Amino acid sequence: MPNDPVDVVVVGSGAGGAPMALELARAGFSVVVLEKGAHYQPKDFLHDEILNSRRNFFMPLPWDEPHLWRKGTDQPFARTNEAWTANCVGGGTVHMSGYFYRMKPVDFRLRTTLGEVKGASLADWPIEYKDLAPFYDVAEAELGVSGNAVPHPFLEPRSRNFPLPPLDEHPVAKAIDDAAKGLGWHPLPTARGILSQPYQGRAGCSYCTLCGSYGCEHGAKASTNASVIPRALATGKVTLRPRCMATEVTVDAKGNAKSVIYKDPDGVTQEQSARVVVLSCTAVESARLMLNSVSARFPKGLANGNGLVGKNLVFSSFGQSKATFRVSKSAGKRAWIDSQAPFVNRSLQDFYLMPDARFGFRKGGTLGFMWQHPNPIFAAVGLAKKGKDGVFGKALKDKLREYKDSRILEFEIYGEFLPNPDTLVTVDAKVKDRYGLPVAAITVKRHPVDLTMTKFLVERGEEVLAALEPDALERVGVAGETTILQGGTCRFGKDPAASVLDAECRAHEVKNLYVVDGSFLPSSGGVPLTLTIAANAFRVGAALVRRLKSGGL
């Protein structure tokens, strides 16, 4: 039996899809949300590392639904689970850590700011920071963000402070402040998508510490599953269909999007027709769905007449170091050592944009300080290592005892990732997932400037950690990429020949198709992307409501 047509069908319920559904439903439009994963309830979020972090509770099994991955166009592809975010209602917002930074005005004007960068395909955004700023306010209020905006050289213009006061901090934050200030820098409190107190019917954070990589059973984390989705459902205008995997977007004779074909929870093929189709499956998976939606009108994939769908993929540049403090060696010198408070919540953005290229780069990013994740299996596997470095037996047990005597403070880099022609998503017809669909094939080539930049930021972070006089300081890496933070595959722009989406995130080639995950981003900025994706979805949702009300599709 065919499903009744609706005004809008949204594919994906994460940071992009959920705000769209909410905005449209509030304006009275009927919405169906198709979500590939399950609709977890608070009781499903259990503190069981094996269930939660080491199996397919969030991420699909790589032999069922691989992402092919290679670094360099001359390398073979490997089957991985890279670049998946959580498959469940709320998507990646469910298991995120919730580091909620805004992008800065410079991120919207990167091509103009940097000029031509050889080997990079930089582009300015078709909107400015001031166009998005009001929707950052909306997103921070709808999701619930705790923080305190303090003056620093790269503080973005804001009309007001965060809706909730900052979370309680671990006293080491003060030591980081002193160290960073001593180096001439400007430490700032990290805003979090976590409630510091009860808010809109949701409980405040319980400081359980098992936060990032877990779902929050109190609803204190700003997942769309806890914040936006319940309000969308409460309008009565939204039908949420979990465990429904979109397989194709169909088009009519005029080339407009007509429906979404999907597999329901029983594996039965279904079709949902709508006036408007909104995709929000992550930058990798939305591109894959479009590339797999081949028709006579769009033989290279939906809205892909110019061949740009899947191109210009960006992640976030990653680097990390960790400092180990032995509890037994801390007497009389580390007043903060005994506190078990989970949140450090300190960041540095002094190197967000360098005044000149004397260090080999100009656009940098953010350093975020945190305690190492407390999962014990994760920690022990890391300590056991493998190959010639591997240890077992008494040596391994002694390492586990040392761990017990340690507090491990680390920082992560969220750095610019320069888009380039050799970093992209394609589909591979030879490799299919358990639904029989060609899987996403991801090719990554890192721009050398990214690596110079990441190393520089890591060295600055290490200066801060060293000032705390740790018992050990270990560099984890300077050349990584955080693949859960992804964008670029349907970049937005004014020129239909050089972009997939227009400034409203509507496809140039398909006037009733929108993409509202990170795909629209021409550049990844120097911060995690989640808040920006949510803010942009509220912006696009408001524009779509205006269009639908004025009949201007």
Place this chain on the structure above:
Amino acid sequence: MSAPEDDVDQERRVLVQRLTFLGGGVVLLGGCKKDEPAQAPAPKRPAPPTTSHLTFTDEEYRVLEAACERVLPQDEAPGAKALGVPGYVDRILQTPELSRMKDDFPPGLMALDRRALRLFGHGFPDCTAAQQDEVLTAFKDSPEASGEARWYEMLVVLTLEGALGDPSYGGNKDRAGWALMGFTLVGTAAAEPPPDYDGRKALHVRCGDGKGC
């Protein structure tokens, strides 16, 4: 389900990836699974194999117990056996997510046993601790892509999961694994799963019986 494998390299990469998925260890013995019996003395094992376990024969289980105990030996704190790790491995390999590992892991135990027999004249469980460590080290230090090296990683990862996972899976007896690491969050700052919680059942229900989330 998964696409057909068209070459050995592809298969190998899948297996390597499975290792990443579990956060550390893996699988498959490549050549030695088939090659070694021809070179090693005929194994002196009772036929047919008997078992009182879910995944392993009794003989394999003895090797498993001995190998896990060398990864985490008893000292002033409990070792793998006292923590219930072998039982964890036996049961967790019955979960659908690890169905292919269930086929790959037991032959590795017998390869370990044959290596011990060849080097020291005794099966692995009957070697001295120092001899056992020597055999395990040889597997550990094998080339990265070799079956031995990947099997070693899988042994270590499964042992650590058993020792440090939620006690409902059958390991981490009396939370002694967590005590060793100083992990005290579950049951204090973080709520523990309900009293009747069974991690393997939760995997079954919440992870869709291996069919993905």
